[in-house]
Amino acid sequence: MTPSLSPFTPDHKLSSMIEENNLLLMVIARFGISFGFGDKSVRQVCADNNVHCDTFITVCNFIANRSYNASAVSLPSLMQYLRSAHTYFLDFLLPAIRYKLLQSVNCTQIDDIAVLLLRFFDSYVRDVRQHMEHENREIFTYVDRLLAGEVADTFRIADYSVGHTSMATSLTELKDVFIRHYNQQTNMILASALSDIMVCHQDLCSHCDIENTLFIPAVERLEKSLKLEAPTQAPQPAACDKDELAESMTDREKEIICCVARGMANKEIADALCLSINTVTTYRRNISAKLQIHSAAGLTIFAILHKLIDLNEINPHI
Secondary structure: OOOOOOOOOOOEEEEEEEEHHHHHHHHHHHOOOOOOOOOOOOHHHHHOOOOOOHHHHHHHHHHOOOOHHHHHHHHHHHHHHHHHHHHHHHHHHHHHHHHHHHHHHOOOOOOOOHHHHHHHHHHHHHHHHHHHHHHHHHHHHHHHHHHHHOOOOOHHHHHHHHHOOOOOOHHHHHHHHHHHHHHOOOOOOHHHHHHHHHHHHHHHHHHHHHHHHHHHHHHHHHHHHOOOOOOOEEEEEEOOOOHHHHHHHOHHHHHHHHHHHOOOHHHHHHHHOOHHHHHHHHHHHHHHHHOOOOOOHHHHHHHOOOOOOHHHOOOOOO
């Protein structure tokens, strides 16, 4: 989307910026800026809180879909922001959504679909945690070492950027399954949880866009300044959307996904389809690689969304 508004500048009042776009509240929190700044300008507030002003204003403009200067970003300041965002997602927002999801179902009469969906959510959170902890542990540490003048011979940021994608898709799938398939009369808390999921989806998409558009190019500039050459990348296959992936599945692969959703073990699948257990194992490995779904609960959600299986056939104990 092309920015249609003039960019925020360091001379803007921060309180006025928030009135124009309340998404900036999370930017302020993630940069560690204290509230109570009155009518001070961005420049004054950043100076008071020891925050790199150009990085802060660049992220604000990016979030608000205004023109920004990516080259003005300070990598240490941006990494502090990204680390803080990881903490927010993992320690606050996702646990809060799970708590609401638990509250939204009648725990004395919890049904099989609710159990399945909660397990899918837990599986999704584990994947997000693994992704973000990898970035904290490996990617940010690599950049810290570059900033200190230490050069690694076996890694460049391009190695990571090729496979770096948004983590938000599964949240949308979960929301859609709740809306389309989870039938209960009392929905106030569930509606609140689904609203939080939609906000989380938007926030995660924005977070990944900042990493791809601001962080990774900044690391590439640092590597270039240190005269580090990016490795030659092999051509990457074009990404497929959900519908294309579903259409690309063979009938046999769909049969195996349905068997997984029914709670069948590999040996049971092999017996039912007259295959060897090694063949079933290979099929499941290829299916997981193709769909980037590695849990039985995730494959079950895929089967529901693409109408490969009826809800009544699903094993709730997956």
